[in-house]
Amino acid sequence: MSSPLRLGIAGLGTVGIGVVKIVQKHADLLAKRSGRGIAITAISARDRMKNRDADISAYRWESDPMAVAQAGDVDIYVELIGGDNGIARDSIEAALRSGKDVVTANKALLAMHGQELAELAESLGRVIRFEAAVAGGIPVIKTMTESLAGNGITRVMGVMNGTCNYILTRMENAGLPYEAVFEEARQLGYLEADPNLDVGGIDAGHKLAILSSIAFGTRVNFDAVEIEGIERISIDDIRRAADMGYRIKLLGIAQMTPRGLEQRMSPCLVPADSPIGQLAGGTNMVVVEGDSVGQIVLRGAGAGEGPTASAVMSDIVEIARGVRMPVFGQPAADLEPAQPARTAVPAAYYIRLELQDKPGALAKVAAILGDAGISIDRMRQYGHASDSSVPVLVVTHKTTPEAIDFAIEALPRTGVLVSDPVELRIEEV
Amino acid sequence: MSSPLRLGIAGLGTVGIGVVKIVQKHADLLAKRSGRGIAITAISARDRMKNRDADISAYRWESDPMAVAQAGDVDIYVELIGGDNGIARDSIEAALRSGKDVVTANKALLAMHGQELAELAESLGRVIRFEAAVAGGIPVIKTMTESLAGNGITRVMGVMNGTCNYILTRMENAGLPYEAVFEEARQLGYLEADPNLDVGGIDAGHKLAILSSIAFGTRVNFDAVEIEGIERISIDDIRRAADMGYRIKLLGIAQMTPRGLEQRMSPCLVPADSPIGQLAGGTNMVVVEGDSVGQIVLRGAGAGEGPTASAVMSDIVEIARGVRMPVFGQPAADLEPAQPARTAVPAAYYIRLELQDKPGALAKVAAILGDAGISIDRMRQYGHASDSSVPVLVVTHKTTPEAIDFAIEALPRTGVLVSDPVELRIEEV
Structure with missing residues (x-):
């Protein structure tokens, strides 16, 4: 069996402590499954004195996450600090440059700077894994x-x-x-x-x-x-x-x-x-x-300690097993910029309106929807919200988002609305 | 990019043809995702002349799967023949011994001989992957x-x-x-x-x-x-x-x-x-x-062509990416023989009986269940199945499988059963 894989963990909130607990509880299982031991060498968090639900006394404490990211005795930098910039980003870049692989749960950082980070990692021959960044324990x-x-x-x-x-x-x-x-x-x-x-x-x-x-x-x-x-x-x-x-x-x-x-x-x-x-x-x-x-x-x-830590551990075990993959599943340099498109697929819509309680109000709403080319499946008045207004629910037949936008913009001009309309797509998933 | 990974496919039924189609349709995507091209070199199936829903003329035809398993120009032997013995097993062993990795969808073979095959593969430094063997396209x-x-x-x-x-x-x-x-x-x-x-x-x-x-x-x-x-x-x-x-x-x-x-x-x-x-x-x-x-x-x-072929392709791409793992997730030599245990967790049970239509029949059934220590949640007679018998449904409170077995064995001795009872566990999943 190879030498143990050494983790440096930055951020000891719920997820970080969850990872520590798994490493401690399942040391044997992880070694069998990874083909090598998994050990924690260095940790860092904001507050050293905080009462934590795990014994962390055996690990070297660093007050600066950068020291963990650049430590000579760390193979994987586990970034659980969070935030789409600042120390999370800086420390990940430092870890990559100092030859470490990175495991993170940081969705904001990946969503904002994933491309640059992936290019950096791949140019350096390092991997970044982030199973925990999306949908907690779900793989x-x-x-x-x-x-x-x-x-x-x-x-x-x-x-x-x-x-x-x-x-x-x-x-x-x-x-x-x-x-x-x-x-x-x-x-x-x-x-x-x-x-x-x-x-x-x-x-x-x-x-x-x-x-x-x-x-x-x-x-x-x-x-x-x-x-x-x-x-x-x-x-x-x-x-x-x-x-x-x-x-x-x-x-x-x-x-x-x-x-x-x-x-x-x-x-x-x-x-x-x-x-x-x-x-x-x-x-x-x-x-x-x-x-x-x-x-x-x-x-x-x-979310939650166990599920998110489970996802982080799966990434760690993959690296321990020697799995090396491009960050987004194919080389970052090959990823194409996508042409963004607004939603255009037609759907039925739910529209809730608060109308003045006076004759002709409903007719004015119906006229606007008609002008927008929207046909109405149901239209119903629900009691009285107050002496002077009535809630009205409209369900449309399938229509385009553009038609809905047109109607939502036009509706206030009828002068019969008491508050902004609420419109929601109906998705038959 | 490395040289293409060369597949030899044995078995061109639904799944085999599904794999051929994906390799043909998604050549570029597979290359991007795998880091290398994926090519089919040799194929084998029972009937060469069968009309198939894919053009296989570019691949070398072998009448014997063994020839594919041992071919010099094959890196992965894809076994889609099926069966828990015979040529499927023999050809997989031959492929491993001739230095090939194996991808298979063969659940029967793995369930019956998975341990020996895994030990063989691991002793030879080869991998066997089998995502398609369980639950089709589900990973x-x-x-x-x-x-x-x-x-x-x-x-x-x-x-x-x-x-x-x-x-x-x-x-x-x-x-x-x-x-x-x-x-x-x-x-x-x-x-x-x-x-x-x-x-x-x-x-x-x-x-x-x-x-x-x-x-x-x-x-x-x-x-x-x-x-x-x-x-x-x-x-x-x-x-x-x-x-x-x-x-x-x-x-x-x-x-x-x-x-x-x-x-x-x-x-x-x-x-x-x-x-x-x-x-x-x-x-x-x-x-x-x-x-x-x-x-x-x-x-x-x-099941089905697309989903099962999707699972086979995921295994192929993993091998193309260089992922090497023990067959069952940890070294086969470390797997322990488990002590088998019969189900003992209590559950409610559904019991359907066909009773003779005569006085006292239900009482006899209730007495047997009582002797078995089973308490009855509901007991109901459903109309008449014929002139001489009545269907009766019993739902028990939670009880052990042992108690149910005792009752099911004892019930015929009441002399009031027209046919064998049907008992089913109720699982509150």
Whole structure:
């Protein structure tokens, strides 16, 4: 058996400690499976004195992650600091330049700078692996780069932010408004330091951009992801959707079309009894469609200590086994910049409006939709929101996003709207 | 870029032709993803003149698979002949001995002789890969050997025979008896040449034995799998199960217990709205539970040209990329023989009886169940099957398999049974 593979871990939050625990608990199993021992030599985190749920006294403490990245007794630099720039990026570059392979869970960094990092790693003959960056413990990166290597990928989609899914599920189950559940999630520690990364759809958008790159052999392009968060979703929307047999999910879809690459992360209505509709709490699901394999569905915990550390460990074991692969599954230099395309596939839409309670209001809305070329499947007034306004729900027949945009822009000009309309695509996933 | 990797393919049925098509269609993509070209040099199949759905004229035809296995211009021997002995086994051994790596979809061979083949391959420094052997296009082998390498696996279960799932789904949807749907499946070409491999649960049992070996680091032991087929399942069972909110699935479960390794493949009742209960037609699902990752669910097509060929290609690309791994994820010499254990976990059971239509019959049944220590959740008589007999359904509270065996053996001695009882476990998966 070869000499042990030596890890240097920067960042000892939930995931970092999870990795330490696995290395300690499963030393024998990891050695059998890797063909060599796996040892931790150096660690670094912000607060040395913090009470941690693992004994880290045997590892050399470095106050600067750079010292771990450049240590002579480290083979793999495990970056679990996070952030799309600063020390996370600097230390990864330093680790690569000092001859180390890198394992990271940093989706933001890969979504923003994955191309440069991949080119740097490949020019230096190093690997970067990042299974934990997308969908926690679900092996989606490996499935796409390896298991589906014989497929032209046609579409990838999924629910990839457990916090948003928790909020939406909890709103429905408890009948609570968005603000109350958001506050709950904050107190439970489910939200990122900047909650907009979660509820604004940005974290999930980072993940989708990474998957797109692997799926279509294109340079990761986060800026081209159409992103909409869940902040506008009200308990009324959730109830109306449920009445019609749907659930609202923050759903990402990426597909290559003749017009270019569509990447969209937005709240959608999906059938309540579909696999995606049934996803509860922090569970994630990724669906990949390939021209040979058909549809592959992967489901599991999207976050948390154990699942995310499991993904990090799978990358470490791969490197220990001697597996060397291009970062995005093919050489970074070969990745093409994709032509971004706005979503154009027609769909039915859900539109919730708050109208002034006066004669002719509905007729004005119907006229606008007609002008936009949108035909109405259902239109229904729900009680009275107040003395002076009424909530109205419209479900359209299949129409284009352009027609919906036209209508949404035109609707306020009717003068009968009390608040901004909420429009959501209905995806029959 | 290195020289092309040269394939020799033995067996040009559905899967073999699927592989040929992918190599032809995706030559550029495969080269980018593998870092080298992938070329077919030699092929072999039973009937050279058969009309095939791909142009194979550019490849050297060998009438004997052995010639492909031993050819000087072949790097990977792709065995798609099938069968747990004979030419499939002989040619794989010959290929290994002549310095080739092997990719196969042959579950029977691996379940019966996987240990010897793995030891041979590893002693020669060769690899055998077999993603296509279990659950078609679903990347279950890779997920277990690689993605979950940092986990102690606690349980693996799933629906792994698409033909059985097709038959059970079709019986329920069309309200047809087993025999009629079996005949349909035969005419559609869904059944193996020996249909007992499918409906007898043997094919699915082979797959479970392979997964057990990887999950628990044990030598594959097919003979220890408790196997029951679907032949006894009647349309009545399916209807009674549906009435109670269940579906019947041929479900495999393997788990390591303090008493030893439980491996069971048998028809079970599962909740109709559970992910496994919702599996329709030829779709497969595998659920793996790890001590860090929690539960991972993988779903996809379990058979067919495209999905199975996709799995074969993923193995080929891995070898092309230079990935070398022990056959079962850790060296074959380290795999321990497992102590087989019969299923002991208690469960509720479904028991269907056909009783003589005379006073006291039900009381006699209830007395036997009481003697066995089984308490009854529900007991119900369903109309009259004929003038002289009545079908009776019993659902028990949780009880042990031993208690059920005791009762099933004792029931005929009441003298009130018209036919053999049918008992099925209820798994709350």
